[in-house]
Amino acid sequence: MCNSRFFVVTGVHYTVEAKLFIEIPTEAIQKDTAIKTARSEIWRCFVKSSEQSENSCVAVKSITFNRKPSADEVEEAKKIILHRASIWIELYHDNILRLEGIISDGGFGLLPALVSPWMENGSLDNYLDVRQPDLDKKLFVLREIAVGLQYLHSKDIYSDLTPVG
The missing domain is CATH 1.10.45 (Vanillyl-alcohol Oxidase; Chain A, domain 4)
Structure with a gap:
């Protein structure tokens, strides 16, 4: 069973389209299991936060390519993901899953991975x-x-x- 509390991981903060994202370093994430879909992998992961004694359970969604992409395709996909994340991070509603942060250091593939609470x-x-x-x-x-x-x-x-x- 996962701890459903929110977490904060100290990492690099950077801005995309004037939005602040929390960059979660891959070394703070422990991968558990993955669900593969046609265009993504959704990982169940654990994050250890300096502010909590227990690991937090999160979902890490990484978008995948069905073939080897060109550098231009990777850059265009990064822009799209970060644009959508810049919209998602501004949403505050009980019925909308929160965006907790992103992982862009390559631990989950070529593209930034999106981190949200794990839904049991x-x-x-x-x-x-x-x-x-x-x-x-x-x-x-x-x-x-x-x-x-x-x-x-x-x-x-x-x-x-x-x-x-």
Whole structure:
């Protein structure tokens, strides 16, 4: 079971599009298990913080290429990831997962990896398959998703919504 408290790791802070990111050094991360999707790997990891006695459990999402990319493709993908992260880091809502920081020192591939809290129930499709909630719980989850989506739309954020990480 993972500790769900937030963590702070002292690292390099830098700005992208006037947003401050916390750079989490790879050596502060202990990899556990990975879930591979068509375009990413989502790692369950543990982070030791100087401010906490216990390890914090986090998800580290690294975007992957399905072939060897050119240097230009890597740079363009980095810009896109950092742009999206600059939007995500500004979101504060109970139904929106927080961006905790990024890892860009190569420990998770060519591109910056995104660090967020680990969700013990996994993705929505996994939760529905494994937990098989009753109708009332499904309706509750649907309402919570709608509230989060309404918040995103109020910020002029529109994107594909999928039940997987």
